[in-house]
Amino acid sequence: MKQATEVSGYAAKCSSATGLGIAIALTIALAASGTVTAQVATPGAGNNAGSAAADKINLDVLEGAWVRPDGGYVILIQRVGANGQLEASYFNPQPLPFAKAQATREGTAVRLAFELQAGGYSGSTYDLVYDAASDRLKGVYYQAVMKQRFEVYFTRK
Numbered sequence: 001m002k003q004a005t006e007v008s009g010y011a012a013k014c015s016s017a018t019g020l021g022i023a024i025a026l027t028i029a030l031a032a033s034g035t036v037t038a039q040v041a042t043p044g045a046g047n048n049a050g051s052a053a054a055d056k057i058n059l060d061v062l063e064g065a066w067v068r069p070d071g072g073y074v075i076l077i078q079r080v081g082a083n084g085q086l087e088a089s090y091f092n093p094q095p096l097p098f099a100k101a102q103a104t105r106e107g108t109a110v111r112l113a114f115e116l117q118a119g120g121y122s123g124s125t126y127d128l129v130y131d132a133a134s135d136r137l138k139g140v141y142y143q144a145v146m147k148q149r150f151e152v153y154f155t156r157k
Contacts, residue, residue, distance in 0.1 A: 057110055057132055059084060059103050066137055066154035075114065075126070075137070075154060077101075090116060112137060120145065128154070 059080045066075045074091040086101035099117035103110060110130040117123070123144035128137040137154040
């Protein structure tokens with residue numbers, strides 16, 4: 001059985017009774033199909049399950065500019081697609097496109113994977129985890145040309 005952790009955070013964004021009704025109907029339809037299990041985050045609902053907090057994180061929280069304090073490098077996430085595909089760019093200081101940019105959920109973690117193929121960074125990657133408590137992206141930068149790994153973090157700009 002496939003499992004969906006959220007219905008794209010749709011219910012959390014709904015402010016009208018109609019929107020919430022559509023989200024509930026979608027959740028019921030998905031659950032009734034027997035192929036997926038959906039969770040709907042309701043606005044204002046208390047979450048006492050601390051370890052399950054990442055399961056409830058709306059991936060839209062990743063949108064924005066993230067700066068790496070040790071060098072001023074910036075990851076700009078313009079949009080998070082329904083499947084976790086990220087519309088993002090890298091600045092050092094000039095903009096470089098990411099060959100791959102993806103957010104996924106692994107257990108309670110929200111992971112981000114970026115790959116560069118331009119501007120002398122061919123094959124360099126960032127493997128990051130979103131830390132909701134500190135609102136940071138933390139992880140490892142692999143510099144492919146030098147074949148070295150660095151522990152890094154990004155703060156919201």
